[in-house]
Amino acid sequence: MRWRGEQALSHLIQTSYRNPIILEAWPDPAVAGPDRDGLYWCYATDDEKDPPPRRRFKVARSRDLVHWETHPEGARHGAFPRPIPNYSCHRGCWAPDVRQLQPDAWNFYGALEFDDHEDEGPNGHGIIAARSSGPIGFADPVVLRRGTGFTVIDPCFFHSTTLEQNFLYWGSGHAPIWGQELAADGLSLVPGTEPRAVLAPTPGDTEDRLWEGLFVFEHPEDRHVILLASKVDTWVGPYRTYAFRGGAHPLDRVAGSEARLLLGENAVWNRCGNVFVLPDAVGQLWLFYHAVRGDAVIPGTEGIEMMGRRGVPLRQACMDRLLFDTSGLPYVEHGVPSSDVRPGPIVWAP
Template sequence: MRLLVLLLACLAATSCVAPATRTATYQNPVLDTDFPDPAVIRAADGLFYVYATQGGDPNRNIQVARSADLVRWQMIGDALPTKPGWASRTQDFWAPDVREANGIYYLYYSAKPDVALTDKARGLCLAVATARQPQGPFVDSGRPLQCGEGFINIDPFAFDDPATGKRLLYWGSGFGPIKVQELSPDRISFAPGSEPVDLVPVIKTENPAEYQRLVEGAWVIRRGDYYYLFYSGDNCCGPKAHYAAMVARSRSATGPFEIRPRPLYLVVEADEHWNAPGHNSVVSDDAGQDWILYHAVDRRRPRAKLTDDMNTRRIMLLDRLVWRDGWPEVAGKRPSSAAQPAPVVR
């Protein structure tokens, strides 16, 4: 009888995920479709959800996939099926991040406002949407969180500081620094009187080998006495793609952050198989092992269609993080291609 009830409940749901069976090994990619800027959470239902920049066929404003084991992923639609009123005629929905608080899921993302269609001085905006379920549908709060020129206001990442109890939002690029600012208790506006704090600067150089000429894609974790700020640069995609994931650390969530020189600051960079790896998120498995999800371009298939630019098909990879002398990296600082031991998920 209990089995029948479970089957009926599953059929009544929009989709079902099979109970996890132990996966001994996996091999990259874990999601072989264009899925840029992956941001992962483990939701209250015990499943993993990962969100990505717009894409797919048909196009989804915010892509979302679900997994029971971090290895086998199922695309489950559009997390933001209805565009916000202030961005109803544009199609630039970038780099989402999702956090849960008190049963509500908050989706932070970037979007181009409609006014930018006629005013070229107007750039992308930070935005927030909410839902009662991790898969959505998320509904925008009704107004941008912050707008500005160019692509300064991109790649938001929300973080609750366990030391201070403050709700923080990291964001940034546009050839400027990664920033952080305190959010209000409502999580959809900045705290009154708060100001952005610059954290990771760009390195102004003509050296094409320098990744930190542009910085973006912040992701923060706390481990021991340190906060680790992952970030990426400098050119995510296209014919001149040159991209890697890096890391800085601090004893405070709002800095200052220690940044080591290259190559020590690298978490993962390109090799002969994978180009332009970066824009990562981090998650722990049930054994306490940290894993990094990130996008990269398969050099053997660098675009989805022949009419696309080179290095625009960014697919999702998974790798174990190794800690060396208090700093994280992927083994060898290169993406894995061979079979690897899988995450432990019970």
């Protein structure tokens, strides 16, 4: 028996699911929880490709990781209920990463296209960090880093249980993916530390020209570092996710040639990537990601020409069980998104 606050939890529920788990556009999903009320929370990108109203990152909630209520009460305007400084002209809230570090300490990381954005020079996209006592209501964000164009995007928080240190990763815009140590509270970079290139594209190689959407976690048994990253073409495809075994230190460099395919495309799903990993109530790991079903586009964008096609691809939130082989690397059954009904996460009964 486990206790949530003052409520005794005496049994578990086996869910079932079928992709997608969120029907509307829900790119770059990040999942956190459960909170004190037993709710899981899923956050996503909000940008100019979405229909109105604009939101400061999308928010959904669920009791079972399968059935999601999008834009719930208290989050109609997104994860940040009030305007974010220097963010009003553009609509570009990208790739959130949210972590429940303590029951009453939730950290939010995300990339923004600021009002003073410039494509060239140091004031391109940047990464913010903020804290809240719960899964919504984030405020007073600090800017951790900015860079040229969109080279400073796709933040990923990682806590090393071996070193008892926090790290932030970001990138890329055809630049390397970088990592740097974070302070104990995760809200600032450690003074005196410098970013280190963790994964870099290969110039001139069309199959290795872009890595993005890094997610870093530890193997559940021996705690070795695992990196997941997506490439090559976000909008046109192919777009796939790969797994790497990390080095002795979380900022050790890995090579693209060491990657192993984790999640590919099939006849149903394409452009699969920007992943996030979360355990269920019994420790099974689940891979959350976005994917496009066939030629589906965001409703209302059919008149927009994009990359030689009509309409903006509809990136929906999906999930599948994350398993491990004898070498310690993760894999997904059949290496592609599932389309049938499957056993889902095991969660506590409300």
